[in-house]
Amino acid sequence: MSRDKISELERLLRQRRSCRRFDDRPLSIDALERLLFAAQGCTSCDGKRTAPSAHALFPLKTFVIARRVEGLEPGLYETETIHKEIWQRLHGIHPGALLPASLADDIWLEDSPAVIVVAADRQIAIDHFADQQPDGLRGVRYIDFEAGAAIQNLYLSAIEQELGGVVVMGYDDDLMQAALRLPTPFQSIALFCVGHPAASR
Ligand SMILES: Cc1cc2nc3c(=O)[nH]c(=O)nc-3n(C[C@H](O)[C@H](O)[C@H](O)COP(=O)(O)O)c2cc1C
Known part of the structure; x- marks a missing residue:
């Protein structure tokens, strides 16, 4: 099938690649909020989101490790799913704290301007689907x-904003949990390191 026109979605899909090197420019809050909307934004009054969820349970929640984000003191942040403008700083994350959890010395865990943590209440999903x-x-x-759906949305939003990012799942769960200190009951499922891509990546 030949087509003259590539749709915007096709353009983004063709450009989707992992980026692991970032320049010094900080991320804007606006860019971060667009990313968070793509990952788990609420899109209807009954609570449905940009990514699908089995039985509409929505066990995922996103957090942000801000390192170089305009207007945000470095640290771990929680955002309100619906009112994205509300940012609550939970605690600091020491430089170097994430790297020992990496299974492959993924230094981009430390030098990206922000890391979006896709976390979940695993127990609620385990209990809910135990009858299946x-x-x-x-x-x-x-x-x-x-x-995975949330991460793909993050990749596409990053490309659309001329940002770069990479999903990281190769880490020791217990060490990462200890480094992040997410509020109960959340556990990290995947991390997305994001920033402005360095000239050569
Ligand atoms: C489930 C999963 C886990 C991944 N974990 C890591 C990781 O721990 N560290 C990393 O640098 N990249 C990770 N990646 C990114 C892959 O290395 C990358 O997608 C692959 O090399 C293909 O390159 P592309 O994304 O540029 O197309 C992961 C990707 C997936 C799908």
Whole structure:
């Protein structure tokens, strides 16, 4: 099939690549809020979001590690899903705190201007779907699937904003949990390091 015109979505999909090197420019809050909207933005009055969720359970929640973000003191932030303008700083993250959890010395965990943490209440999903599969693994599978949808949305939003990013899942879960200190009951499922791409990546 030949087509003269490439749609905007096709353009973004063709450009989607992982970027692991960033320049010194800070991220704007506006750019971060667009990313967060893409990942898990609320798009209807009944609470539905940009990414699908089994049984509309929506067990995911995003957090942000801000390092170089205009107007934000460095640290771990929680944002309100609906009112994205509300940013609550939870605590600081020491430089170098994430790297020991990496299985491959992913230095971009430390030098990206921001890391978006896609986290989940795993237990709520395990309990909810236990009747579909008694070992509880169905809830875990659904969470991983939903996080993947959120991450793909993040990639596309980053490209659309001429930013670069990479998903990181190769880390020790316990070490990362200890480094992030997410509020109970959330556990990180995937991280997305994001910033302005360095000239050569
Ligand atoms: C499930 C999953 C886990 C990944 N984990 C990491 C990771 O820990 N560190 C990393 O640098 N990249 C990670 N990546 C990114 C892949 O390395 C990357 O997508 C792959 O090399 C293809 O390159 P592209 O994204 O530029 O097309 C991961 C990707 C996926 C889908």
